Amino acid sequence: MAASIRGGVIAAGAGSRLRADGWTVCKPLVEVAGVPLIGAVLRNFAAAGVTALTIIVNQRELDCIEWVRGRYPGLDIDFIVKTTASSLESFREVTARGPAGPMLVSTVDAWCAPEDFARFAQRAASRPDDATVLAVTPLVADEKPLWVTLEADGRVAAIGGVHGSHVTAGVYRLSARARRVAEAPPLPRLRDYLRWLRDHGEPMYGETIETVVDVDRGEDVAAAEALARARRRGEERVRAGRRIG
Numbered sequence: 001m002a003a004s005i006r007g008g009v010i011a012a013g014a015g016s017r018l019r020a021d022g023w024t025v026c027k028p029l030v031e032v033a034g035v036p037l038i039g040a041v042l043r044n045f046a047a048a049g050v051t052a053l054t055i056i057v058n059q060r061e062l063d064c065i066e067w068v069r070g071r072y073p074g075l076d077i078d079f080i081v082k083t084t085a086s087s088l089e090s091f092r093e094v095t096a097r098g099p100a101g102p103m104l105v106s107t108v109d110a111w112c113a114p115e116d117f118a119r120f121a122q123r124a125a126s127r128p129d130d131a132t133v134l135a136v137t138p139l140v141a142d143e144k145p146l147w148v149t150l151e152a153d154g155r156v157a158a159i160g161g162v163h164g165s166h167v168t169a170g171v172y173r174l175s176a177r178a179r180r181v182a183e184a185p186p187l188p189r190l191r192d193y194l195r196w197l198r199d200h201g202e203p204m205y206g207e208t209i210e211t212v213v214d215v216d217r218g219e220d221v222a223a224a225e226a227l228a229r230a231r232r233r234g235e236e237r238v239r240a241g242r243r244i245g
Contacts, residue, residue, distance in 0.1 A: 005052070005065055005102055005125075006054065006097075006103050007043075007045045007048075007054070007101060007106075008054045008095060008098075008103055008105035009038070009041055009053060009055040009107075009108055010106070010107045011037075011057050011108035012084050012107065012189070012225060013027055013087070013108075015030070015079070016117070018215075019149060021217055021218035022218065022223040025063075026060060026063065027109065028061060029063065029064055032221055032224040033170070035064065036065065036145075037108050038108055039067075039071070040111055040225060041071055042075065044112065044117035046114075047114035048117060048118040048121035048122070050076075050121070051074070052076040052077075052079070052098070053075060053076070054078045054080065054094050054097040054098055055068070055094075055224040056081075056082060056084070056090050056094050057080070057081055058083040059081055063083075065239065070089060071242055073222065078098070085154070087189060088156065088189055088190045089103070092181040092188050095174060095178075095179040096179070096181075096182075097182060100127050101129065102173055102174060103179055104121055104171075105171070105172045105174060105214040106170060106171045106172075107170035109170065109215040109220075110135075110170030110213075110214065111212065111213045111215050111220075112171075112209050112212040116209045116212075117171065118208065119209075120135050120171060120209050124173035124205075124207050129174070130155075130177065130203060131204060132202055132204050133174065133206070134148065134168055134173035134181075134204065134205070134207075135168070135169040135170070135206075135208075135212070136150070136166035136168055137168055137208060137212045138166055138167075138208070138210065139167075139210065139211050139212060140167050143217075145166040145168070146167060147152075147162070147166075147167055147193045147236050148166045149159050149164040149166075149168065150165050150166060150206045155206075156179050156206055157206065159191075159194055161184045165207060166208065168194075169209050171213070175202065178194055178197055184196055
């Protein structure tokens with residue numbers, strides 16, 4: 001998979017809610033358990049074996065570029081610097097770059113454990129290349145969740161509405177067709193584009209990541225840090241058990 005797929009990171013949001021909660025750094029550099037969001041996302045891609053990426057940041061986030069280049073010199077990164085009007089515009093800019101074929105894309109604020117991200121990438125890669133795969137989660141940690149209903153085989157039966165079996169998690173494996181956003185009519189948001197795709201014949205599946213936090217507010221940082229602490233405690237118990245054994 002690593003040799004045949006490019007990664008993409010959408011990191012151009014203003015981060016206004018985090019700023020309102022007291023953070024002064026740009027959103028990609030907001031730390032969860034000592035690691036900036038952009039670092040956590042790059043760690044996730046590395047765990048999935050993806051080392052060639054396109055990252056979009058806004059014009060106020062040049063320090064994010066410096067941070068990434070200083071710490072990840074071995075990655076093949078194509079930066080786009082553009083202040084966009086919406087997540088869909090950022091999505092369009094990222095998915096238009098790189099070679100043809102599927103692309104693995106994450107928003108910068110989709111915080112999850114790297115092994116969970118890698119597991120999603122592996123499972124998504126087992127779906128047909130002409131299908132789009134959404135990471136979905138039963139953990140609703142979003143002010144305005146995008147609900148998804150899955151069929152027994154994982155196919156997406158419905159997107160949107162006021163309820164469903166899961167919510168989207170901000171991570172996607174996109175088919176070549178799904179990357180051709182310009183073919184869609186003008187739409188306001190990424191969620192509208194995903195719904196349009198499905199309604200116009202795109203094969204679409206969901207693969208579950210159990211715990212993903214959409215880090216938009218101070219309370220989301222706290223929730224993600226609690227999950228990170230629980231994960232570390234679990235790893236320490238496993239290591240202790242191995243020493244005893």
